[in-house]
Amino acid sequence: MLAEVKNICVIEDEVDIADSIKFYFEANDFKVLLFQNAEDFYQDISDDFKGIYLVDWNLPGAQGIDIIKRIRQTDKVSPVFMVSAFSTQDQIIEGLSSGADDYITKPFSLEELKVRVSNSLRKFSIVDSQISKGKIQLLPEANSFIIEGQTISLTSREYTLFNTLLESEGEPVSREQLIEKFANDEKITARNIDVHVFSLRKKIKAANLLIETVWGKGYKIVEL
Amino acid sequence: MLAEVKNICVIEDEVDIADSIKFYFEANDFKVLLFQNAEDFYQDISDDFKGIYLVDWNLPGAQGIDIIKRIRQTDKVSPVFMVSAFSTQDQIIEGLSSGADDYITKPFSLEELKVRVSNSLRKFSIVDSQISKGKIQLLPEANSFIIEGQTISLTSREYTLFNTLLESEGEPVSREQLIEKFANDEKITARNIDVHVFSLRKKIKAANLLIETVWGKGYKIVEL
């Protein structure tokens, strides 16, 4: 288990709100990064920041959705909250499907925010107790990966499957999600996924990795 | 299919908000009833009002939750929205479990409100296309109902079960939802619901009603 992650990155133009968030979370031992607009954020955020993102949806200039997409380019795992004053169902769906993990409608109590953030952090810190990404070196061009010296070569399907399971460490990935990953090839069935899992399992066994099936939910990868 | 219901009853003490709601919905062919506080509402609301209720959660004097309970005494079906400025998760849960159908956090755009209201109305008017409620006369005090002349008497549990299934006609009701309905009595298990369904089925068979099980989802009531 890693040391608990206690970083929060806030992108919010209303100074009052930003300040109260900063005050509140610093009182709870968080490191708080504040940005007033998208530009500042793009410029100053470190590529290896890990923690909660809190993105205002109604920033002047940029759309929150772009920020989220940008975050997801470099960071697939950190929880992202979208915050907005007026959210229609459509907006919420749009936000969540572009990579946000939760949304909060303004005004929110700091207490409520804290509850939700804590929930996310709980999931988040579990993540690092799973497979240490460092041990695995991915070779996308070769559809293979290296672990502890040995190279394991996969087929294209197996590789994307493997990679997808790695990305969402901890949380099981449903067959539906996996099917979407192959969506460009159009013709994949849930039953088909099983078969790929079956072959993948045989190959990664040698690397002491195994794919657990979470009944009714999907698959997740763990190390022995 | 009934004629579309276009009534909205607003209990809200902030005059600005109340007025803009009134203006907006009247422009959309609604009949709007306004009450500034719980007392006015209790006194003037007609027992056979049918339509949307919009209840402010932070009224002076009365708690919104009491109003909702009061509404549900005479009207089990109309959609009730709770509106509040600051809502913690607990408040929301409290409201929803005491009979509200949805909640909205202030400030909300009228557009958002309209979207949600429309959704509710859609469900609401579908209601009448399923089992014709008119055929069934509920007798809450006696835990019974009359259909085509014959009176069917139920136990308390069976009655709430029956009533809940009626309310959400069309859509199957999950065991979890049903359990919540009994929440005040605390000690109900999913397995227990099955048993009540079993007994209820036997009783309503004589009335040509039957409860379908939607596998993995819950139960729904239909007429033969």
Next chain:
DNA sequence: ATATCTTTTTACGATTTGCGTAAAAAATGT
């Protein structure tokens, strides 16, 4: 207090769905 009605618990078999695995068929690449 006891009898009756209601509600909850328990148990178990039937049904349905999810899953693993093998093997065949089709598609793709070399």
Next chain:
DNA sequence: ACATTTTTTACGCAAATCGTAAAAAGATAT
């Protein structure tokens, strides 16, 4: 043409949901 990858199909096992009966516990009325 051959080897490899991918998809399809089939079937049996495992797990979860559901129906039903019957017993146990609780409540209510007489």
